[in-house]
Amino acid sequence: MFLLRLVVASIFILSGVTKLTQPYQNFLSVIQSYQILSGGGAALAARVMPWVEFIFGVFLFLGLWLRLSASVLWMLNTVFIGVVASALIRRIPVGDCGCFGGSFSLSPSQVLFLDIGLWAAFAVLIVFHKRAVLFSLDNHFENLKK
C-alpha cells in the first residue's frame, strides 16, 4: 500500500512538474484541443491544474493530508477520464494527451487506460486508508499528539 501510494504520487508529481516547467501555452493548447473549455476557463485550467497535480502529488508522496490529497487527485483523475473518453467518443483528433508536457507522448486511448488504472489505485488507497498511512507525515503527527 505504501509503494502504491508512492507510485501514484510520483505520476502526479511528474505530470505537474513537467507542465509547470514548460511554457504554459503548450498545456493551454492541449486543453483547447479537447474542445470542452475555451477562453478564460481554459486559461484558468492551464494555470491551476498543474499546481494541483504537483502540490497534492507531493502531499500524497509524503503522506500529508493523505485522505484529502488522495480525494482531490482522485476527483481530478475522474475528470481526466471523462474528458479523454468524451474526446474519443466525439472522435476529436487529439494527437497527444499533453499529460506530461512534452517529455513523452501518450495517445488518448493509452492515457485512458492509465487513468482507469490510477482511478482503481485511488479507490484502493482511500478504502484501505489505514494501511496507506505507513511512513506518512500524518502518522508522525498523530503519534506526536499521543
Next chain:
Amino acid sequence: MNRNKFTATILVVTFCVLAVWGLKALSRAPIGKMDTGKRALLRSKGNPGAALWIVEYLDFQCAGCKVVSSFADDMFKKYPSAMYVQTRFYPLKSHSHGLRTALYAECAARQGRFWAFHDLLFGHQAEWSVLQDADAVFHEYARQAGLSLTKLDACLKNPEIEKVVLEEKEAAAALGVHLTPTFFMNGKMVVGLTEIIKEFEVHFAEEKK
C-alpha cells in the same frame, strides 16, 4: 489544526513553489528570434522591415498546421508588407511522414521553391497523409513546384539535410516548443490554432487603430 502539521504544510507548499521557480529559471529559454542565416532565409517571405515577425514551427502532416498556415497565407495576401514569415521544421514523431516531408521541403528551399512546395503539401495533406509510401506523390508535387528532380534526389540522399532538420527541431525544443503549430509572433510564443488566430486578430486590430 495540529500546529506542527500546519507548519509542515506551509513548508511543503513553499518548497514546491521554490522548486518550480528554480527549475523554470534553469530551463528559461530565450524568446523565439528570426534566423537571418542564408538557409533560413530560403524559408522566409514578406517584408523584413514589417511590424509583425512570425517564426512558425510546423509539421506538414499536422491538421492544425494546415489550417493555421492557410489562415496565415490569407493574412499575408491581405497585408503583404505588414508581415515577415519564417518557417521552421518541427516534425512530430507521431506522424509517419512528418520527417520525410520536412526533408523534401528543405530540399525544395535549397532550390528556391520552398513556398510553392509548402503550399502543395498542405493543399493535398489529406491525400498523402494516408499513404504508406508517399515518395512518388512528393516527387509529383516537386515537379509541379518546378524543382529539378535530379537535384532533389541528390539532396534527399545527402545526410546533412536530415541533420539540419533534426537540429532545428532540437533548437525548438530548447525554446519550449513541443506541439505544432507553434508560432513566435514578435517573439511571443503562441501555441495552437485558437490562440494563433486570436493573436493575428489582436495584432491587426491594433494596426488598424
